[in-house]
Amino acid sequence: MALIDEILRDTRALAERAAHRSRRTVRTSPEAAAWLMADREIDGAPSAAPPQTAETSGTADALAELARQVAQCTRCPLSETRTQTVFGAGSPRARLVFVGEAPGQQEDLRGEPFVGAAGQFLTRVIEGGFKMRREDVFICNVLKCRPPGNRDPRADEIAECEPYLVRQIELIAPSVICALGGHAAKTLLRTSESTTRLRGKWHSYHGIPLRVTYHPSYVIRSRDVPEKFKENRRKVWEDVQAILELLERDEPPCFGPGSIEA
Numbered sequence: 001m002a003l004i005d006e007i008l009r010d011t012r013a014l015a016e017r018a019a020h021r022s023r024r025t026v027r028t029s030p031e032a033a034a035w036l037m038a039d040r041e042i043d044g045a046p047s048a049a050p051p052q053t054a055e056t057s058g059t060a061d062a063l064a065e066l067a068r069q070v071a072q073c074t075r076c077p078l079s080e081t082r083t084q085t086v087f088g089a090g091s092p093r094a095r096l097v098f099v100g101e102a103p104g105q106q107e108d109l110r111g112e113p114f115v116g117a118a119g120q121f122l123t124r125v126i127e128g129g130f131k132m133r134r135e136d137v138f139i140c141n142v143l144k145c146r147p148p149g150n151r152d153p154r155a156d157e158i159a160e161c162e163p164y165l166v167r168q169i170e171l172i173a174p175s176v177i178c179a180l181g182g183h184a185a186k187t188l189l190r191t192s193e194s195t196t197r198l199r200g201k202w203h204s205y206h207g208i209p210l211r212v213t214y215h216p217s218y219v220i221r222s223r224d225v226p227e228k229f230k231e232n233r234r235k236v237w238e239d240v241q242a243i244l245e246l247l248e249r250d251e252p253p254c255f256g257p258g259s260i261e262a
């Protein structure tokens with residue numbers, strides 16, 4: 001009986017992957033670009049919680065089991081200071097996975113990734129730029145627990161926690177990963193290169209094409225300098241376009257000079 005269950009689970013997972021490989025995205029219109037670039041007010045209020053999908057697929061089951069393991073994890077000292085773990089949220093069938101560095105204060109309190117002003121900006125990018133719903137992508141961090149005071153994650157914490165991310169990526173099997181911010185990008189790609197040098201080209205993380213863009217918090221913080229704010233949003237927009245093109249082509253990108261494989 002256990003063997004039959006296992007075969008059924010594997011078959012479901014294969015069918016899902018075949019199905020979501022054939023999905024296409026819609027090319028974003030100039031109107032959507034203008035919407036993303038608009039000088040709309042972004043306040044600090046938490047964004048509406050994205051509804052969790054209730055898919056009963058093998059991938060969803062496996063992710064739920066992984067989330068249970070993460071919730072009980074004590075592999076590193078962050079387990080002693082967290083309010084709760086922040087596993088990630090979104091579709092188990094996502095073609096696009098966003099990865100940040102670590103939960104912040106609001107994420108730690110709510111148990112959800114990218115809430116607050118940064119979450120609002122990310123939602124705007126997803127809905128206005130990618131023309132997707134937030135629940136159609138998957139959003140998570142390298143670390144599943146908040147470092148106290150939002151300090152930078154330590155190497156030992158990353159080493160203990162990254163296997164959870166790798167398993168998430170294996171299960172979801174997205175077409176593209178978007179690293180949010182230099183810290184996440186450097187951690188994922190094992191590099192000390194600057195965000196400026198990492199942006200604008202394709203990298204690879206465990207065989208999945210990876211693109212680097214600015215962290216939403218960084219973009220929002222630049223509001224005090226209007227020209228910088230505009231430039232940062234333009235660059236995010238360029239990154240959105242590159243990812244959209246890859247999703248539409250649905251074939252491997254060109255890994256040129258400066259590409260990193262991790």
Ligand code: SF4
Binds near residue numbers: 160161
């Ligand atoms: S950060 Fe990761 S490894 Fe450390 S306790 Fe949390 S889940 Fe476990």
